Amino acid sequence: MSTIIQVGIVGFGLSGRYFHAPFLSINPRFHLKKIASSRPDAVHEFDSSIEWVATADELFADPSIDLVFICTPNETHVDYARRALEHKKHVVVEKPFATSEREANQLLELAQQQGCIATAYQNRRWDSDFLTIKRLLNAGALGTLVEYEGRYDRYSPVNVNARTWKEQPGVGRGNLYNLGPHILDQALHLFGAPDSVQAAIRIIRPNSLINDYFDIKLGYADKVVRLESSLLVYHNALRYSLHGTEGSFIKSGLDVQEERLRLNQLPGEASWGTEPQDRWGTLYRNGQSEQLESEQGNYTPFYDNLYEAIVNKAEPAITPNDIRQLARVIDLALESSQTQQVMPF
Template sequence: MSTIIQVGLIGFGLSGRYFHAPFLSVNPRFHLKKIASSRPDAVHQFDASIEWVATADELFADASIDLVFICSPNETHVDYARKALEHRKHVVVEKPFATSEREANQLLELAKRQGCLATAYQNRRWDSDFLTIKRLLADGRIGTVVDFEGRYDRYSPVDPNTQSWKEQPGVSRGNLYNLGPHLLDQALHLFGKPDTVQATVRIIRPHSRVTDYFDIMLGYPDKVVRLESSLMVYHNQLRYSLHGTEGSFIKSGLDIQEEHLRLNQLPNQAAWGAETQDRWGTLYRDGHSERVESERGNYTPFYDNLYEAIVNGAEPAVTPTDILNLARVIDLAVESSRTQQTMLF
């Protein structure tokens, strides 16, 4: 009989409830056994068979749990991951994986000593738009990329009465650590580590107490790579702009999986992740333009790879090198913004 991985989940907010629990619940190779959360009603409403505990320590103490997903506030990630690894449990850490490259390296070294897997959740590699871009690049449809722009914007004005931890100042708080890892991981996945990092990280929303805007230039010898995100963009349409030696590709809108997950739809539906035609991007080349059908987005491969990595020793999709390179870019972006200088990678 095949191994079923017993899973514990820490935190049941947006990430735990809408991104991980649905995919784990429909994958027969995982059993979501226990959730540590301050929201027992939400846990029971999702699935009454899942055990609820109030603290992460109660979850760590369960010897039957093989794998822990850490979906709690940013500044708790390193501590929870360390404790999970000390209990010889594999860990998947939501972004940011750690608050610095140094801490990321410490966690990965601990995982290696414990014989456990520690990896980061980078679901946006399996977004519809990003999969479409990878297909176009693999097929040579725009030639060699010379100019790449990725944006991830939202309209999220500050509610003065909000109690959300994401709007409270603290270590690893703010948009660079929230949406930044998505854009950065995609760029590093496509182009590898850069030579230089230049960034502006600042506050632009009225009454905001956390940085909510960034723009980052990753320096490569043969291309320009710009990544930008703002929480004050009402019409947040532009997603990607790619220009190559043989054509350009422009893509708007966001992958639809999050929309469907928030509507309590499960990812085992037949048409999961299929974009409607009005969201398809446009390819410009040879004096013509054409709408390009989007690849179907699906985060399931992340979990399939996770299983293979834990049970059969496959290489994780998000490797330690991926994690460290991303953490280093974020550290350099913070320093670049502070000093107004371009940083060498």
């Protein structure tokens, strides 16, 4: 393999088109060579120099491809990733990495046998708000953290005329698999494996065919951790609420990178990921409140680390253990919601 990694993408919807292709196209250490998609016009519109193929098998059969991004419907992730690994390709799998802990383990074991990297795309670790929270916690700004609440809400009423796969029932479908991996991964990244998992997973939107709300409590001996998401929140007023022995931090709004990517802006300019002041969080301590400028969000470090992991054998930012823990939490959340019991981790 040359020092420039040859990349293929399977699927060119929101993830492939707006998240991966822009970052890959401006990074000189990657060459986005080939895309397998049912939308050739979208591929050519993005970059006419990229080769289009109709099927994933055509892409996997190309011996020059070193790395494949799997950006297809959730229930297909494991099968496509397995076939890519069987062709000795490194793989990045969109969330969810797998639809069960068992499948995640099988895929990771195959990657190890093939001598390949298999990792998950957890871009929200590089959101401006989460980077700001990490900075505050590392500095001890809140004292000892005792309560952490993370929300990821959207206003997405059911459109009965739409045919999007995300609104159809099936394995790996629903909000727990859609937005859940983002905020669950963030909490596990901060606090490690929990002692227990307790969850309520529901349908709250009229005419919804999928679960669209969840409330998950991760049990830790020294803190309360709660993660919640709804697809029927019109005003996204609360993102994070952290309370410690010496202060609190409250944060609203979402990272700006997705908005800018959807506007066909390419990452790279100096202002990329800079959050407007009306989204900055507020730190409360010592009887005072202070609006804190958010850290600059940027998903580029994910790709930089990926290059180092493939070429120089560095540890992937999202490790096999991270992937297993998240898959296990989702499995336990589903079981907890069904049995109305607290599940030991």
